[in-house]
Amino acid sequence: MSVTFRQARPADVPLIVAMLADDPIAAAREGDPSDEVYLTAFEAVDADPRQELIVAERDGEVVGTMQITYIPGLSRRGGERALVEAVRVAAPARGRGLGRAMMRWAIDRARERGCRMVQLTSDKDRAEAHRFYGSLGFVDSHVGFKLAL
Numbered sequence: 001m002s003v004t005f006r007q008a009r010p011a012d013v014p015l016i017v018a019m020l021a022d023d024p025i026a027a028a029r030e031g032d033p034s035d036e037v038y039l040t041a042f043e044a045v046d047a048d049p050r051q052e053l054i055v056a057e058r059d060g061e062v063v064g065t066m067q068i069t070y071i072p073g074l075s076r077r078g079g080e081r082a083l084v085e086a087v088r089v090a091a092p093a094r095g096r097g098l099g100r101a102m103m104r105w106a107i108d109r110a111r112e113r114g115c116r117m118v119q120l121t122s123d124k125d126r127a128e129a130h131r132f133y134g135s136l137g138f139v140d141s142h143v144g145f146k147l148a149l
Contacts, residue, residue: 003098005105008053008065013042016055016065019088025123052109056089056102063093064102070113079116082106087120103136 008016014033021030031037045051045067056064069083084106089098110118121144122129130140 002058003063003101004057005054005102006057008042008055010039010042012055012062013038015062016053019065019090020086022091023088025125056098058093062090064089064098066102066106068106068109070115076116080114081117081119082110082113082115084118084120099132100136
């Protein structure tokens, strides 16, 4: 499988939003992929040098997405950490190793940047995703808390 990774572009936004919504957990919180709120959010992410909204392409078609946020901090001897969020693989491309390739790419990207850690969160109901992340060496080491506003 030949996959390339690149920064997302404005034209990718509806495809990205559709991938985010193509999920029983996330479907209720997403809206119309053509809604201007998504383009406004994209512009904010794209303008921030600590954010990378990435798409995976195969044969010119967007088949995956993820967002990497680089977080500076004092802990871990002032080391930066990479937070990987909103990882999605398009339904027709699932089960072919694309998610693994995406995560390996994100880990390599974090290493190149000098990050000391890669972290992510995953909904408690995503048991299959938890097994997947464990197979990549991620450890279920913390309890996370969120407050919807």
